[in-house]
Amino acid sequence: MRKILYIVLMGLCVLGARAEKPYTVVLDAGHGGKDPGAVGAFSQEKNLNLALVLEMGRLLNEQYPDVKVVYTRSSDVFIPLQTRADIANKAGADLFISIHTNSSEKKEPRGAETFILGTDKLEANLDVAMRENAVMKLEADYNTTYQGFDPNSIDSYIMFELMQNSHIDQSLQFATRVQNRFAGHLNREDRGVRQAAFWVLLKTACPSVLFEMGFISNPEEERFLNADSTMTRMAQALVKAFGDYTHKQALKKEKLTIEPTEPVQPTQTTENTPTTQTKQTMFAIQICASKTPLAPNDPQLKGRACDYIRAGEWYKYYTAPDPDRAKVAAKLPEIKKDFPDCWIIKIEK
Numbered sequence: 001m002r003k004i005l006y007i008v009l010m011g012l013c014v015l016g017a018r019a020e021k022p023y024t025v026v027l028d029a030g031h032g033g034k035d036p037g038a039v040g041a042f043s044q045e046k047n048l049n050l051a052l053v054l055e056m057g058r059l060l061n062e063q064y065p066d067v068k069v070v071y072t073r074s075s076d077v078f079i080p081l082q083t084r085a086d087i088a089n090k091a092g093a094d095l096f097i098s099i100h101t102n103s104s105e106k107k108e109p110r111g112a113e114t115f116i117l118g119t120d121k122l123e124a125n126l127d128v129a130m131r132e133n134a135v136m137k138l139e140a141d142y143n144t145t146y147q148g149f150d151p152n153s154i155d156s157y158i159m160f161e162l163m164q165n166s167h168i169d170q171s172l173q174f175a176t177r178v179q180n181r182f183a184g185h186l187n188r189e190d191r192g193v194r195q196a197a198f199w200v201l202l203k204t205a206c207p208s209v210l211f212e213m214g215f216i217s218n219p220e221e222e223r224f225l226n227a228d229s230t231m232t233r234m235a236q237a238l239v240k241a242f243g244d245y246t247h248k249q250a251l252k253k254e255k256l257t258i259e260p261t262e263p264v265q266p267t268q269t270t271e272n273t274p275t276t277q278t279k280q281t282m283f284a285i286q287i288c289a290s291k292t293p294l295a296p297n298d299p300q301l302k303g304r305a306c307d308y309i310r311a312g313e314w315y316k317y318y319t320a321p322d323p324d325r326a327k328v329a330a331k332l333p334e335i336k337k338d339f340p341d342c343w344i345i346k347i348e349k
Contacts, residue, residue, distance in 0.1 A: 022068040025060060025242070026088040028098040028200070029053040029071070030210075033078030035138055038103035040216035043226050045101040046076065052213060053099050055235035063239060080139050085203035095174065095245075096208035097238070098200055100132065101225065103217045110218045111189030112182040114175040115210040116168060117202055118195025132198055132210070168289060169345070170207035172314060177244040178211060181237040188214070211238070282347045283328040284318035287339040291315070302338050309347065318345060 029049040031037030037045030050073070057069045070091045072084045079087075088096045102113070175193040183190035191212075201208045213234060214221045224230055284307075288300050293308075293315055306317045320331045328344055335342055 021092065022066060023094050023246070024068045024070060024091050026070045026072065026091055026093040026096045026204075027053045027057050028084050028088075028096065029073055030098055030100040030132070032073050032076055035078055038101055038216045040103075040222040041219060043216065043222060045103070045216055048101045048213070048216070048225055049099045050074075050076065051231045052234055052238075055231045056097075056099075056238050059235050059239045060242065064242075078138070081200050082203060084200050088204045088206065088208075093204065093206045095242075096201075096204045096206055098198075098208070098210040100210060100212050102212040102215045104215055105217075107218055109215050110221045111191040112179070112214055113191035113194055113212050114178045115194050115196045115198060115201070115212070116171040116175050117198060117208070118168065132200075167205075167207040169286070169311065169314075169316060171201075171209055172311060174207060174241065174245045175209045176311075177241040178209065178238065181241045181244070182234075185240070186233060186237045280323070280348065282321045282323055283325040284321040284345055284347060285328060285332060285335050285339075285342050286316055286318045286345045287335070287342045289314050289316045304335075304338070316345075318347070321347070 029046070029052075031046040031049060033046075035046065037049065039045070053071065054074065057071060060067055060069050068091075070087065070093070072087050073079045084098070102109070172193065179190055179193055182188045196210075198210050201210060214225050216222050216225065287304070287306065288294075289311075290300070291314060294300060294306075294317065296305075297303075301317065304319050306319045307321070308315045308317045310316075320328055320335065322328050325344070332342070332344065
């Protein structure tokens with residue numbers, strides 16, 4: 001009897017420990033060691049990436065003590081692409097941020113941009129994806145590790161079109177907030193949120209983005225990136241974007257939630273009645289997202305009656321809304337037959 005009681009108590013302790021798992025952010029400084037990344041007139045990408053990652057990590061630890069920060073590298077060492085994703089997955093990452101510095105054959109391009117995984121406008125962003133994925137060729141026997149994927153072959157990128165990322169909405173939300181902070185508060189040129197086929201984003205099992213802080217190939221921007229105060233200012237912008245994304249619930253020992261992307265509309269009032277806001281919580285099954293509105297007979301919807309909400313430039317299509325989450329969950333297996341990558345979302349209006 002005592003043995004059974006001991007086992008039960010141990011099980012409860014394990015469950016309690018899992019429930020207390022901290023929100024984990026994995027910071028990935030691109031390139032490193034024998035891989036310098038992009039090279040400017042007097043600086044190297046690998047050093048800029050590491051400087052920003054370390055400063056962001058310091059500020060996160062300072063402002064969000066309940067958040068666990070994990071680095072894929074904290075010094076000038078070479079880390080394989082797949083290993084970076086493995087570190088994030090082993091840590092149970094809730095958010096993965098890969099930091100990079102951009103480059104171009106022309107000197108004019110400038111500004112910050114944030115990438116999420118995807119194949120929208122694949123050809124337009126293919127050069128960036130190829131450049132960042134090419135680091136895998138520095139690894140011994142990379143063909144085996146990356147299952148025959150050739151970062152320099154356009155044909156290899158077709159595989160990305162066949163894979164959907166279940167974390168695209170959360171990735172898009174964080175990426176949008178990063179760009180808002182850099183354009184609106186740091187006054188950097190906004191190159192927007194883009195989609196590209198990055199291996200490291202494909203293999204991380206959590207919301208993930210790849211942030212390009214600026215162009216090392218632009219002489220003026222290279223000087224800016226190497227200025228004494230720049231890393232602190234950029235790290236502050238990224239941490240504020242993290243705060244926007246999590247709504248500072250990281251300070252509490254509870255699971256982080258994402259605020260609805262749709263603004264809550266105030267109820268109608270008379271002149272002498274104070275304005276109030278009401279929220280109705282609904283659950284639904286999201287089946288797809290599109291940058292353009294879909295007609296009811298669009299093949300992507302497969303004949304299913306759907307509604308949508310707007311998230312920036314995205315239309316998020318969902319079906320089977322109900323205030324009872326259990327009822328929505330009961331419908332999930334059936335809907336997954338047509339939409340294998342669908343999932344339950346929470347909507348507040």
